[in-house]
Amino acid sequence: QPSTRRWLSVDLALGRHDRGVMDILCTRFLTKFLYDLREVSFYEPYYRYVRSGDVYFTSHENARKKIGGGANALGAQALELMERHGADAVRLALLNYTEISRPLEISEHRVRCMRRLVHRIYRQVRHRLRVGKFVSRRVLVEKHQLIHEVTTHVRKIRYHRAIASIYHFVKFLESRDITEEEVDRTSIQMFLVLLSPFAPYVASELWTLSGGEGRLEEQPWPEASAELLRPSEVEIPVLIDNRLRRRVTMPAGAEKEQLRQLALQDEHVAQVVAGRPIEKVIPLSGREVLNVL
Numbered sequence: 356q357p358s359t360r361r362w363l364s365v366d367l368a369l370g371r372h373d374r375g376v377m378d379i380l381c382t383r384f385l386t387k388f389l390y391d392l393r394e395v396s397f398y399e400p401y402y403r404y405v406r407s408g409d410v411y412f413t414s415h416e417n418a419r420k421k422i423g424g425g426a427n428a429l430g431a432q433a434l435e436l437m438e439r440h441g442a443d444a445v446r447l448a449l450l451n452y453t454e455i456s457r458p459l460e461i462s463e464h465r466v467r468c469m470r471r472l473v474h475r476i477y478r479q480v481r482h483r484l485r486v487g488k489f490v491s492r493r494v495l496v497e498k499h500q501l502i503h504e505v506t507t508h509v510r511k512i513r514y515h516r517a518i519a520s521i522y523h524f525v526k527f528l529e530s531r532d533i534t535e536e537e538v539d540r541t542s543i544q545m546f547l548v549l550l551s552p553f554a555p556y557v558a559s560e561l562w563t564l565s566g567g568e569g570r571l572e573e574q575p576w577p578e579a580s581a582e583l584l585r586p587s588e589v590e591i592p593v594l595i596d597n598r599l600r601r602r603v604t605m606p607a608g609a610e611k612e613q614l615r616q617l618a619l620q621d622e623h624v625a626q627v628v629a630g631r632p633i634e635k636v637i638p639l640s641g642r643e644v645l646n647v648l
Contacts, residue, residue, distance in 0.1 A: 365401035367512075369455075371409070379404060405512055408458040410449065436466050443554035444470035450514040450553060472522065473557050476550065479528045480561045483538045491537040496583050497527050498542050503579040505549045518553055540565060548574050593618050595627050 370378045386400040412432040436445050440463075447469035453459050490498075501524045508517035524546065528538065544565050551558040551571050562571040593601040603621050606613075618624055 359395050359397075363395070364397045364399055366403065368401040368404045369407050370404065371407060405456060407455050408453070411458065411460045413460050413462040436461075436463065439463075440466045440470045441473065441556070443473050443556050446555075447472065447518060447553055451518045453515060455512055455514060472525070473554060475525055475529070476554070477557055477561065479525060480543055480547070481564065482535075483528065483543050484540060484565055486535040487538045487540060487543065488536040490539040490542050491533065494533060494538055494542060497524060498545060499579045499583040501549065502545070502577045503584055506576070506579065509552070514553070521550060521553070545577050547571065548577060591618065593621070593624055595624070600624065600627055 368378075368382075382400040386395065387398065389395045390398050433445060444466050448461055448466045449459065451469060452461070452465060501520055504520040505517045508514065508520065527533070544562065544567055547558045547562050547565065547567070548571065551562075555572070559571045567574070591603050592599055593603055595601075601618075601621060601623050603618050603624070619628065
């Protein structure tokens, strides 16, 4: 049928861990039955199946209650948390603290932590939209690193790590390492596209405030630049007499002899070596180590 060819097979299916086996057996049996009758053109109902862990709510009285079941799939505790802290905070708390396949204990403290993160994102985006004028190379590198990390983790269903990458980018925006003007509107809108699967409500509001065209959920997913993912400089540890003495910043991809010369030109290294003969440069774990024996 045209509708089944358009929507099936399913790319990813999520199921409860205690009913996963029955779900797989029933859906695969029914699909193969319909396939034999030539009612459907596919043989498998989904390409990937992931069993999710149970979610437990820990109250102030340390009572451990399971969320879910009955007519209300979220449970009364989850709805109360949404009313107090917002749906985005609860959504982030459900995804942030463990892998999706493991049981999760959620408490009001964890939801409050995610609410603070939502507020930090809101303040930073509003501020950057007002004062941002251009984008620096450092911001570009951080932006494309964020795209690469979030995309990789989402594809592997490691949502907690994707949220960790978003948190790291928020801390980068809050840091004093960059000026107020060097984060432009395009970079902010890209960040909102990456944020939208995890905090869709605040992301949609900020998208409107940024002047974004169309609906946020219909925007194309950004792609990372391979060139910007390669660092222009790397930090090389320098060991003298098998003891770490210095970390020297050097151009990425430098040859061994160039690393040797740059390390010896460092003021601190030159002071420690003090004219002593250099025996060799030893590669260690993919990095160069200057070893003075």
